[in-house]
Amino acid sequence: MNQFLQAITNGFSLAAIYALIALGFVIIYKSTQVFNFAQPALLLLGGYWVLYFGTVWGWPFEFAILAGAVFAAVTGIIIERTTLRPMVGKPVFAVAIVTIGLNTVITIIALDLMGVEIRQMGDPWGLKTVLIGGVTIAHRQIAAIVTVIVLVSLLLAFFKYSRMGLAMRAAAFDQEVALTQGVSVRSVFAISWAIAAVLALFGGIFLGSGIGFERSAAVSALKALPVVIVGGLDSITGALVGAVIVAQAEMLTATYQSQFAWLSWLGQGFSSVVPYLVMFIVLLFRPYGLFGTKEVERV
Amino acid sequence: MRYRPGLVADYQSDAAIFKSNVQRFWFSVLLVAVVVLGLGGTIPLIPGLVDFSLQTDLLLIGTTAMFASIGAIGLNIVTGYAGQVSLGHAFFLGIGAFTGALVGGVEVTRQVVDLDTGQFVEKTLVYGFGLDLIIWLPAAGLVAALMGLIVAPLAFRLRGLYLAFVTLGLVFLGEHVFREAKVVTGGVGVGRASGVPSLFGFRFDEPGEVFGVFLAKNQKLFFLGLGLLIVLGIAAKNMARSKVGRALAAVRDRDIAAEMMGIPLARYKMIAFVVSSFYAGVAGGLLFAVIGRVEPLSFNLLLSIEYIAMILIGGVATVSGSIMGAFFITFLPRIVKWLAGFWMFGFISDSPTGGFVNLAQMEQILFGGLIIMFLILEPLGFYGIWIRVRNYWKAWPFSY
Known part of the structure; x- marks a missing residue:
């Protein structure tokens, strides 16, 4: 039982990280109709800014995050302005391929800045743990879950109550109509990219806190893709639910596979491909994900 | 028509591979040039000033490029002609490479001590049947095509980005399988010997004399690549200008409209995936025959x-x-x-x-x-x- 609870707890903290990255995908997709494959690269770059300010310049962690977030947001806006703006109106897939190209370029730059060694994030949580009801929870796991709850509430409030949030919802509904109603679609695009980049940065922080930040973070970030697909490309609820489903499936497999001999044929590290399997299964039954909007087709 | 090469008056000439004699002429020139380069000759680009010849390493890259072209034509069938975005081409290339290696490669065994009896026993590390190119190359293509057939039903239900992600997931699943199926793939970092390019005993990977001309290993592979590329390239071109090709183009341009015009979507999407995977399988099998080794993480x-x-x-x-x-x-x-x-x-x-x-x-x-x-x-x-x-x-x- 304890083992089960432990797996579930780990699953939730992993879900928190996936949710952060997935939310970035969904926000960009909803408001700009761009599927952003560059999210893993933004995560690497964002994580790097934080560890740079935190450990190289020795700033307090909170300031490092703040400065990193500013840098990340600016990076996001620059990317949108330089590479995605010329692609407005092009086929969705062509734009997605452009972001793959972007991902390659930014990843190389980020890895070059980071170097090959595992870098400490400079976070206050380290590897400290706390024992609650027989379940060991790391401080950073609690921090991740709390951060996600806070960030998601802030984002939802922003979308619901602020003027800009309303503009973003309008642009997500129909860009041209929003434009004619006086919404600055350009700033909607810019802000979406900025938000996504900052969310990716938080994902990077929690992937790297304690155990250290290195290039494999990009691989974990890529697993947010199945999360988005499972939840549905254009649903924030979907991203959160998908994150929980995918992360729990992954964690439970990681915990229990070694205990059953008849599962050993699946091979080592099987848990890391479980997200993709979950994605296949969900798509077979629901082609638009669990919460995605079904496309209405007109010829 | 003779003096008006640009005039297209019937469907047949519109769909011709070569639209004019000029094209046919220059294609032949290109072909001759490639053959001359392959034989180690020098081509004067600007006579007396700039010469062009393929040294050994360039020849090797050229050979690789020809096999890669076969793979690229395959991807173009499914993504270009049929418009079904596939990010999973690496998976099909891998299936082809490992099928080719399994059917056409050599077996690796090692003496190990049986812990129960204390005797030395033969243990197979990597399986291989060592069959001829005429068997393993089609096998590589067909097994990959079979995988394409299995994946295709997903493409009936999914469109656009969702399909791209499923094929992307395929790459990760494939990577895992290749990593774990050590008896076929040799395992991470080790890999295995690829299929041996030997056609009825004629070795493409060893230097030797052909029709009285001495050819190095790379040159033989170069001509194998050239031959296959021409055959498969023309086959693809023919498919594209036939009924199938037109149906695929219709599916690409608007699948619902195509369906309403009486094109069975499921069948043509399946054809696109199967043919594309076949090309990928052939390309995968041969690409690694050039180097001689396959490693699971390449895909x-x-x-x-x-x-x-x-x-x-x-x-x-x-x-x-x-x-x-x-x-x-x-x-x-x-x-x-x-x-x-x-x-x-x-x-x-x-x-x-x-x-x-x-x-x-x-x-x-x-x-x-x-x-x-x-x-x-x-x-x-x-x-x-x-x-x-x-x-x-x-x-x-x-x-x-």
Whole structure:
């Protein structure tokens, strides 16, 4: 039982990280109709800014995050302005391929800045743990879950109550109509990219806190893709639910596979491909994900 | 018609592979040039000033490029002609490579001590049947095609980005399977010997005399590649200009409209996937026969993106574009190395650690950059550039 609870707890903290990255995908997709494959690269770059300010310049962690977030947001806006703006109106897939190209370029730059060694994030949580009801929870796991709850509430409030949030919802509904109603679609695009980049940065922080930040973070970030697909490309609820489903499936497999001999044929590290399997299964039954909007087709 | 080569008066001449005798002539010239290069000859580009010949290493890259072209044509069938975006090409290449290696490669055994009896027993580390090229090459293609057949039903239900993700997931699943199926793939970091390119006892991977001409190993493989590329390229071209090709184009342009016109979507999407995977399987089997070894981690997302780059840079939904793109991408490392020699590219370092970017990184940056540039500036790729240049000179000196 304890083992089960432990797996579930780990699953939730992993879900928190996936949710952060997935939310970035969904926000960009909803408001700009761009599927952003560059999210893993933004995560690497964002994580790097934080560890740079935190450990190289020795700033307090909170300031490092703040400065990193500013840098990340600016990076996001620059990317949108330089590479995605010329692609407005092009086929969705062509734009997605452009972001793959972007991902390659930014990843190389980020890895070059980071170097090959595992870098400490400079976070206050380290590897400290706390024992609650027989379940060991790391401080950073609690921090991740709390951060996600806070960030998601802030984002939802922003979308619901602020003027800009309303503009973003309008642009997500129909860009041209929003434009004619006086919404600055350009700033909607810019802000979406900025938000996504900052969310990716938080994902990077929690992937790297304690155990250290290195290039494999990009691989974990890529697993947010199945999360988005499972939840549905254009649903924030979907991203959160998908994150929980995918992360729990992954964690439970990681915990229990070694205990059953008849599962050993699946091979080592099987848990890391479980997200993709979950994605296949969900798509077979629901082609638009669990919460995605079904496309209405007109010829 | 004879004096009006540009005039197209019937469907047959519109769908012809060569639209005019001029095209046929230049294609023959190109073919002869490639054969001469393959035989180790020198071609004067500007007589007396610039010569061009393929040295041994360039020949090897050229051979690789030809096999890669076959793979790129395959991807272009499903993504270019049928419009079904596939990021899973690396998976099919891998299936082909490992099937080829299993059927045509050699078995590796090792003496191990049986812990129960204390005797030495023969233990198979990597299986291999060592069959002929005539068997393993079609097998590589067919097994990959079978995988395509299994994946195709997903494509009936999914469209656009969702399909791209499923095929992307395929790459990760494939990577896992390749990593774990050690008796077939040899395992990470070790790999295994690829299929032996030996046709009825004629070894393509060993130097020898053919029709009285001594050919090196690379030259033999070069001609194998050339032959297969011509056969498979023309087959693809023929498919594209037949009923199937027109149906695929209709599916690409608007699948619902195509269905309403009586094109069975499921069947044609399946055909696209199966044929594409067959090409990928053949290409995968041969690509690694050039090097002689296959390693499970080669078939990652990056390889898929490389092939996407080939068809995007070369030209979507064209056979010649696929070939141009494949050659460009395969020669890219060489081009980057050459660029690094100039002073203005001094920031590219040829050591793996020094400088701002090293060769491999610069190559990847160029990849990304070129994909972005071509999509924004020239969506038709090299093929589009070629058409524009051709039309310019056709009408020269008039600009219209």
